[in-house]
Amino acid sequence: MGDQVYLGVDLGGTAIKVGLCDEQGNLLQTDEGPTGTEHGPDVVLENIAQYARKLVTESAYTWDQVAGIGAGIAGFLDIPEGFVKLSPNLGWRNVPVKKILEEKLGKPVKIDNDANVAALGEAWAGAGRGIANIVCYTLGTGVGGGIIINGRIYQGSNGMAGELGHMIIVPDLEAIDCGCGKKGCLETVSSATGIIRMGKEAVERGEHTSLALVENIMAKDVFDAAKTGDETALRIINRAAMYLGKSMATVSVVINPQRFVVGGGVSKAGDILFDAIRKYYRECTQETAQEGVDIVPAILGNDAGIVGAAGLNLRG
Amino acid sequence: MGDQVYLGVDLGGTAIKVGLCDEQGNLLQTDEGPTGTEHGPDVVLENIAQYARKLVTESAYTWDQVAGIGAGIAGFLDIPEGFVKLSPNLGWRNVPVKKILEEKLGKPVKIDNDANVAALGEAWAGAGRGIANIVCYTLGTGVGGGIIINGRIYQGSNGMAGELGHMIIVPDLEAIDCGCGKKGCLETVSSATGIIRMGKEAVERGEHTSLALVENIMAKDVFDAAKTGDETALRIINRAAMYLGKSMATVSVVINPQRFVVGGGVSKAGDILFDAIRKYYRECTQETAQEGVDIVPAILGNDAGIVGAAGLNLRG
Known part of the structure; x- marks a missing residue:
């Protein structure tokens, strides 16, 4: 030994x-x-x-x-x-x-x-094992990120590389304030917090949704409702996924990683979320930049x- | 020797x-x-x-x-x-x-x-000399880019890193087709081609602008008009600069370079362009990610x- x-x-x-x-x-x-x-x-x-x-x-x-x-x-x-x-x-x-x-x-x-x-x-021993250039999203209370270049963490100049939750991605007309002081950050729509907020707002607007029956909406309630075909819940997850896919399109023409790994509590939504992320990513990414690129769930969990x-x- | x-x-x-x-x-x-x-x-x-x-x-x-x-x-x-x-x-x-x-x-x-x-x-012997992590924009017929990490060109997985002209940045409502097959790419607004198009469109709409007197509008005509205070020309340059600044905000939270270097024919517009780029960059970038980051013109020219x-x- x-x-x-x-x-x-x-x-x-x-x-x-x-x-x-x-x-x-x-x-x-x-x-x-x-x-x-x-x-x-x-x-x-x-x-x-x-x-x-x-x-x-x-x-x-x-x-x-x-x-x-x-x-x-x-x-x-x-x-x-x-x-x-x-x-x-x-x-x-x-x-x-x-x-x-x-x-x-x-x-x-x-x-x-x-x-x-x-x-x-994830890069060393999880969903990115053996791949040199990876971008990871962690979808939790916020949206965290990490950039792996040549197998190592890339920090950037101030240690701010990979702050993917603060990519400004929601158009001004629909943008809301982010905790960071800016508006329209990815985190406002694609985090658990964002999903919960959209669920509560839909109920407050009086939308016809099974979420109206839930006392204190959590992200998992939105996923569960989506799996039963609830249209409001499906629209919320689609919106979270759309901005994730668009943000990955942007990341692809900036640093062109070979793989995106998505983890954190929201990633538990599974295929409903990943299928939509991949669809928007394919739509928004230049053909050559998306060649051979995949978007996969994290596998190491906690x-x-x-x-x-x-x-x-x-x-x- | x-x-x-x-x-x-x-x-x-x-x-x-x-x-x-x-x-x-x-x-x-x-x-x-x-x-x-x-x-x-x-x-x-x-x-x-x-x-x-x-x-x-x-x-x-x-x-x-x-x-x-x-x-x-x-x-x-x-x-x-x-x-x-x-x-x-x-x-x-x-x-x-x-x-x-x-x-x-x-x-x-x-x-x-x-x-x-x-x-x-530029990184080796120009505006980025001595700085490890740089992102360069070349504003010409299109918008080109290059990512320098630790003093070396970063290619990405398919050699598509730094394709900054194809960041999708213009909101859907205002987006036009890009040569790459997508819509709303940075290149559609911040290249010489984009500036010329916006100039011609303003004239066609009958805007009160000195550009109406120019036979075949070139990007330089728009800069010259802006320098005399022509409001249409100023608005066009402001729009090109706004999307450049926003794209740099995004790049900052993805790879957090220490310096942005901007070259190519459009960069000849000078302070009118650079002041506006910096203004939008400061507005849209998380405080910590912009600390110590500057946006400077290229110096090596051709x-x-x-x-x-x-x-x-x-x-x-």
Whole structure:
């Protein structure tokens, strides 16, 4: 057992998940525990260290075999310095995560944001395995993205590459305000939040839809209604898919990736969503730019974050 | 004089321009001659070889110092193979340029399309010198683009990265057909062709504009009219600039370059154009993604093609 392994940390507001991967990105072992957000960064970072050591102790590997540790964190990060500038869901400001964890654990530590890490996980060992140039969308509360070029995360100049949720894509006449301060961002229509909003608005307008019977509409309710043929729900999913497909058409003539990988809760809508995304993508993309390009669901689910974090020391 | 030099070829339909660059991209010497398109590819490639040898003979360098030769060619290319699949303006189909020139000249030869080569020229030794991540727009008959990542041309999966003229950006209600088969491409509004079309349409609609006095409107007539305060001309340039600025906003959240370089004939409109591009870019781009990002005119003019071609063997 002389092989090297890579340890990944998915740092969420309520749980810390840790996992060990081999050099091909196969997830060998996982564990998790409470984050302890309420006790502040010192305790949270100590928890990470403890969960990481315990994971390795209980594995078939030794601590010496751990080549590096990566962590995915939601927030504004200084990635080269390994510094959390601001993380609203952890309540952190200016926490030198890399420095503290390297002191605690004696291994090289890298951090990156959650969407980039999920993209790297899929690229390394998921739906993008073996493909050099990939663009990943994560459709959750917002729309996150990650750009993988030559198998590595591409950060751009300010670490803002892959902020796909903030492509302005909805025409002015239909555009609504986005949390980022602009209007008409992809995230306003193609996130779970956008889908829920469109569902509620349709009910408020008095549309004839089974969604009117749902107490507190969630994205899944819209998918379920669509699967029974509810026209309002189908129109909402079609609209979310149309802007996703159009945004991919744009991405294709900018960086021409070979594959789009779509994950996150909204991607669970399945074929109804993917068929429509592909239709609009084909319609809107120049023929040569779409040759050989496919749009596929993510396959790692919640493990993408751990796997991608583990991969940061190889491909960050 | 033991330094290496790089030879660039700008292969146009009427003239072949050749130039020698040092390792920093400084253009040392140039020459040009007729393409001889009417005599077919064999003669054209022999002309390139002759102009290249003559350039070096007349320079302070020896043929042994030439480290590599690059050529920029408009058309559909197989870049890794150095093969011209189709070049409408040369009337070529399936011409193995790299193979033939390497046989004739005994040096490594690389080819790339004209927009990528111009982008590389500006990145290497022009408005982007010293900056790693750049996106270049060339506003001519069409809108070309080139993506420079870590100082090198980024091709994408099918060589279609940087086809910025085919970003679909004009809302459906105002979109017109593009030569590529889609509607609403950036090229339909922000190219010289688009500006001329908008000028002619304004005259046909009977707008009160000095353009009505121009026999055959060219893009320069629209710029000149705008500079005298002609409202129609100002509106046209503003519209071309608005979609350029919006497209840069999108590019910023996809790959977050540090600098946009804008060249080609339309960029000669100067401050009227650039001020408006910057205004719309600032309005439409998420704050963090635009931090430290600037939008500047290209500076190499017609030499960008030779310089970038020369650079292909270093940064292609």
